[in-house]
Amino acid sequence: MGRVLKWIGIVLGVIVVVAAVAVAVVYFIGQNKLGNAWTVTPDAVTVPNDAAAITRGQHLAESVSPCVGCHTPNLGGDYLINDPSFVILPAPNLTAGQGGIGATYMDEDWIRAIRHGVAKDGRALLVMPSHWFNYMNDADLGALIAYLKTVAPVDNEFPPRQPALLPTILVGLGVFPIEPELIAKNGPRVDVPVGPTAEYGEYIGYIAACRDCHGTNLAGSTDPNAPQGPNITPGGGFALYEEADFIQLMRTGQAEGGRMVSEEMPWIEYKGMTDDELKALFAYLKSLPELPTNGS
Numbered sequence: 052m053g054r055v056l057k058w059i060g061i062v063l064g065v066i067v068v069v070a071a072v073a074v075a076v077v078y079f080i081g082q083n084k085l086g087n088a089w090t091v092t093p094d095a096v097t098v099p100n101d102a103a104a105i106t107r108g109q110h111l112a113e114s115v116s117p118c119v120g121c122h123t124p125n126l127g128g129d130y131l132i133n134d135p136s137f138v139i140l141p142a143p144n145l146t147a148g149q150g151g152i153g154a155t156y157m158d159e160d161w162i163r164a165i166r167h168g169v170a171k172d173g174r175a176l177l178v179m180p181s182h183w184f185n186y187m188n189d190a191d192l193g194a195l196i197a198y199l200k201t202v203a204p205v206d207n208e209f210p211p212r213q214p215a216l217l218p219t220i221l222v223g224l225g226v227f228p229i230e231p232e233l234i235a236k237n238g239p240r241v242d243v244p245v246g247p248t249a250e251y252g253e254y255i256g257y258i259a260a261c262r263d264c265h266g267t268n269l270a271g272s273t274d275p276n277a278p279q280g281p282n283i284t285p286g287g288g289f290a291l292y293e294e295a296d297f298i299q300l301m302r303t304g305q306a307e308g309g310r311m312v313s314e315e316m317p318w319i320e321y322k323g324m325t326d327d328e329l330k331a332l333f334a335y336l337k338s339l340p341e342l343p344t345n346g347s
């Protein structure tokens with residue numbers, strides 16, 4: 052009996068030690084990924100400075116790829132998550148004011164952060180949807196940066212992000228992916244002519260990050276950490292939408308059937324999309340196969 056207990060004790064002891072080592076290793080991997088050693092040399096993109104480009108850039112920042120949704124309407128930033136037991140994660144101040152990055156960011160730094168998910172200080176970004184902005188073409192990215200450089204300075208300082216033990220482990224495991232990991236899975240970037248076509252709608256759908264909440268195939272969220280966007284292929288409730296219903300939803304938040312959707316669906320920002328952009332998105336969503344809702 053004594054010997055059996057002793058052996059059970061040894062086996063349990065070994066299991067505990069192995070588990071502790073595994074946790075330590077995964078934590079170490081997570082810390083490494085969250086370190087500031089990411090290097091990306093982006094392809095050059097021409098950043099214009101004419102009024103038309105700046106207007107286009109403002110439209111993208113406010114209504115299409117809505118930077119303002121997380122970085123706030125004046126782009127002075129705010130805490131996206133502020134839970135010291137989990138993570139303190141500011142969406143930083145993008146202006147040239149005190150505590151803002153705008154004063155030190157060069158064109159190349161903007162491209163690296165928006166398109167490749169790596170900040171000027173070399174840290175891989177979390178939550179910032181660079182893996183969808185990565186699809187933005189050179190003309191739009193140039194216009195966006197042109198606008199960002201004109202934004203009025205706002206003084207607003209934040210501490211560096213601080214992930215606690217658990218999220219660091221989840222980053223180590225890849226459960227919380229960092230942006231460069233996600234970008235590695237992207238398809239090629241394509242240039243499409245602007246117009247109310249399904250093809251252009253596909254482009255808008257990417258750079259507006261619909262997939263962040265509606266799933267990679269748009270048939271419903273598969274990410275338990277993101278808002279649970281429903282199936283928006285013709286295989287879901289979206290089948291009932293006519294073009295006018297869709298435009299009404301995107302402009303007013305009122306869904307087909309009259310219900311107001313929650314503000315998790317960022318219609319407050321998308322409402323500024325042009326008619327052509329909304330028509331293009333609608334044509335694209337209707338052109339998708341009738342997919343069953345993910346996870347059902």
Ligand code: HEC
Nearest residue numbers: 116117118121131141142143164170171176177178179212
């Ligand atoms: C869903 C929320 C969200 C949206 C939308 C978003 N960002 Fe961010 N952004 C963040 C967060 C959070 C961080 C900080 C991430 C970190 O520190 O890991 C960040 C970081 C950045 C950085 C790096 C700043 C630094 O510290 O060096 C830049 C630049 C940036 N965002 C620009 C933009 C632009 C431009 C847009 C619109 C095209 C945009 N963001 C849209 C959440 C967002």
Ligand code: HEC
Nearest residue numbers: 259260261263264278279280281288289306312313315316
């Ligand atoms: C930040 C998360 C998020 C993003 C980004 C997002 N959505 Fe949503 N969306 C939601 C959520 C959550 C709902 C469900 C809201 C509700 O029912 O109250 C929703 C609802 C909808 C609906 C209504 C569906 C129905 O069955 O009535 C449509 C259509 C839609 N979204 C389209 C889009 C499109 C197109 C984009 C990109 C341009 C987009 N969404 C981006 C979260 C998001």
